[in-house]
Structures are given as structure tokens and as C-alpha cells.
Amino acid sequence: MLRVILTAMTMTHTGDGLPVKSPTEVGMSGTRLGAIERVIERGIKAGGYPGASVVVGRKGAAVFEKGFGKLSWSSTSTAVDAQRTIYDVASLSKVVGTTTAIMILFDEKKIGLDDPVVNYIPTFGGGDKDRVTIRQLLTHTSGLPAGRDIWRIAQTPLEARALVLNTPLEGRPGAQYIYSDLGADVLGLIVEVVASEPLDKFLTRRVFDPLGMNETFYRPADSLRYRIAPTEVSPPRGYPLRGEVHDENAYALGGVAGHAGLFSTAADLSVFAQMMLNGGEYNGVQIISKPTVELFTSRAFGHRALGWDTAEGDYGSGRYLGPTAYGHTGFTGTSMWIDPEREMFVILLTNRVHAARALRPAKVISDVRADLSDAAVLSVLDGPKLASGKRTFRADREVGWNPPPRRASRRRHRPSKHHTIASASSKSRASSSKKTTSSKKSTPVKKTTTKKSR
Secondary structure, eight states, X not given: OOBOOSSSOOOOOTTSOSOBOOGGGGTBOHHHHTHHHHHHHXXXXXXXXXXXXXXXXXXXXXXXXXXXXXXXSSTTOOBOOTTTOBEEOTTHIIIIIIIHHHHHHHHTTSSOTTSBGGGTOGGGOSGGGGGOBHHHHHTTOSOOOSOOOGGGTOSSHHHHHHHHHTOOOSSOTTTOOOOOHHHHHHHHHHHHHHHTSOHHHHHIIIIIHHHTOTTOEESOOGGGGGGBOOOOSSOTTSSOOSSSOSOHHHHHTTSOOSSSOEEEOHHHHHHHHHHHHTTSEETTEEXXXXXXXXXXXXXXXXXXXXXXXXXXXOTTOOSOOOTTOEEEEETTTEEEEEEGGGTEEEEEEEOTTSSOOSSOHHHHHHHHHHHHHHHHHHTBSSSSOOOOSOOOOHHHHTTTTSOOOXXXXXXXXXXXXXXXXXXXXXXXXXXXXXXXXXXXXXXXXXXXXXXXXX
């Protein structure tokens, strides 16, 4: 269902997402926004994902809000609704959940960015780990590895937490960037120590409830299962996943983790995005101070901000977002990009990990994310001017989405190493005697090269 306002006199209730306005009311082109439908539907048709939720917002309102496709590939599956369909948002949990909690505690001066982690969790330390700071965890420069198969070892969530904390460093703190789920998990544990309550309860009390985000939570109730988009069909757990966190380590940690575990709707996330654009405030409720929002969303190490990523044309952010834009993506096929310069945000939720039919679903979702962002920015009529040039979308070309199978190359016969000089000479004479009669008919043999696959 597509919500587009024809009049500004529309009200929404708490939990229904943002108020909606027509594109022209917020300086956008409805015609150009129409390209979003083509891009998302091409991704479905190519087999990248069975359905998607999209919200584009600007100047305090939703200007494009629509569900596409279905929750699964089944012909009897429910249609996606941007306000009601619940998705496993994967690594969006890092920013909507964990980073937001850290921002609140930082605002309250209960933590310092350059405080060593061992000040809060002594069992984390030992050697170079004594020097790891909260800032380094936020910028993925702590030296912790990208991940660890905790789910293969831990028998209980308590054991899983211990394994997170005793993971050895892979590099020196502050020396290099390693995108690490484990670092986000440690941040989540710091929140629990400082706040003296579980991460999910802290976020519900301090963020989700005050914002009216009633469809955002960890470990959703079984009664909501019919509205939740399924994820993996054959995971290590041995049964199809629907309403359980897709990430195996997050599941081992009890379903609530710093790096994953959050479920939400596109409409709920639009309220969160608008709160960030408003400098930490929404509907008169101040969640985070404006200076803290600006600090955490500014570049701190390479393309990374504090917890957040920034838009550099990679990771699905597209080509046209402004220099202060920030956001994040999630492995299940989700993304959120926020552009303060244009007062705009773009949200995409999919379950691309659910039995994708495309040969390269990761390429499909990467292109669709970027196209969605580009289409939204190109629809802005009163924002910063873009360089002129041909406006094309990756989804219209579908490069690498479903590549045809490679044809087996014919091997040319090579002479045996044991051929004698005499036999080689006799073949050479025979060959030269034929050249005079067949030179006009012969065609040169083209050399073939083989590219290494990355």
C-alpha cells in the first residue's frame, strides 16, 4: 500500500510512522520518485528478495511509503505493508540500538569515549586489550577480529558473552580498521553494566517507547510471527527462521546482541531517522542532545563515524548523498541513509537472505540500495545542485545479477614433452607444404586469456 498525501491536512497516530505529505509540498518531484517503484520491482523480478518496505522522508514527513511484493516467495504469502511488516534489521541494530544507547550514556556523562573498556568490564582486559577504548569499538579500530563462531562453542548465552569478552585481538588498538561484530557486542555489554539493565529493556524504555516505535523490539512475540518476514530456510539451527534473529552469534547470545537482534518496520524506523535529523528530538521528546548527534555522525576514522558509517558511494549509499550523510546497512538486506544537508532519509527493508532466486543476491541488493538512494536524491528540486550528466540506474542494467553459466573452453592439444626433434621437424615440413595451398582459406587462431575470479 502506497501512502502519498494529496493534502497537508492528514494526521497520524503514535506508532503509525511520520505524517505524510505530497512530494511537491517538500520540494520533491513525484514523477522522479516513481523510479523507486521500477527499481524495487526489478529486484523482486530478478529473484533478489520476495518483498520490500521503502520509506523516503523529507522535511519532517514521509513522501514515499510503500510495501512491495510479499513476505515470502509463496503464492499465498501476505503482501508487504510498510507500516505493519516486521523485518529482522540485522546490523541496523548496531546504530538504531547499541550506538543510540551509547550516545545517551555519553550525554549523561556516564561514559567517556576515550575510557578503556576494562574500566567497565575488567574481564575484557589483558595485554593490549587494556588499551582498547569505547571510541575504538565505535570506529571498528579496537583490533578485535571481524567475528568468531561463538555459536559453535557456547551452550548458553552466559558462555557466549564470556567468549565475546575473551576473544584475543587481531591487531593493535587504533592501528587499523576491522569491521567487527564483536566490538559492537562489547559495546552492548558496556551499556548493560552502566545502565544496570539489559540492553533491550534500556532501549525500549529510553528510545522506542518515547518515540512511539511500538513495532521495534528484540525477540518478538510469537503472536507477531504472521507479520514477520522470514529469513533463512536452512540455517545451522536446522529449521526455517521466522521471528528469530537470523545471525547465529546473536541467537547464541540470547537474541539480544550489540551487533544484531533488532526487529522493526520501515514506518517505525522513519520516526527514528526523523529524530536524528531533528538533532535528537521528535514530537517534543529529546532522546539525544544535538551536539552528541553531530559528534557521533561525523567522520572519525576514514569513512567511519562513531558507530555510524558515512556515505562515500559505497555500501549502497549511492552517488549523490551529501558530504554529511550517514547511515548503515544490514546483512538481511536492510539499509538506512540520512542526509542532513537535504533534510532527507531513505529506508529499505528486505529479507534477501530468504531463499533468494537470483544467482548473486548480494549484488542485487547492493545495486537496489544505491539506486533507491540515487532516485530519492534526484527527486529533490530545491536542494544542492548536482552535476549534469546521464542519470541511469543499476537496476535497469542488472549487471552481474544473474550471469549466464560460463561455457566450457576447449583445450588445445599440446604436443607431448617426449616428442623427438626429428618428429617435430617432419611435422613442420608437412605443415609448411600445406601452407601454399591453404593460406587463403586459413584463419588466424586467436589467443585466449583467462581472468582470475576475485
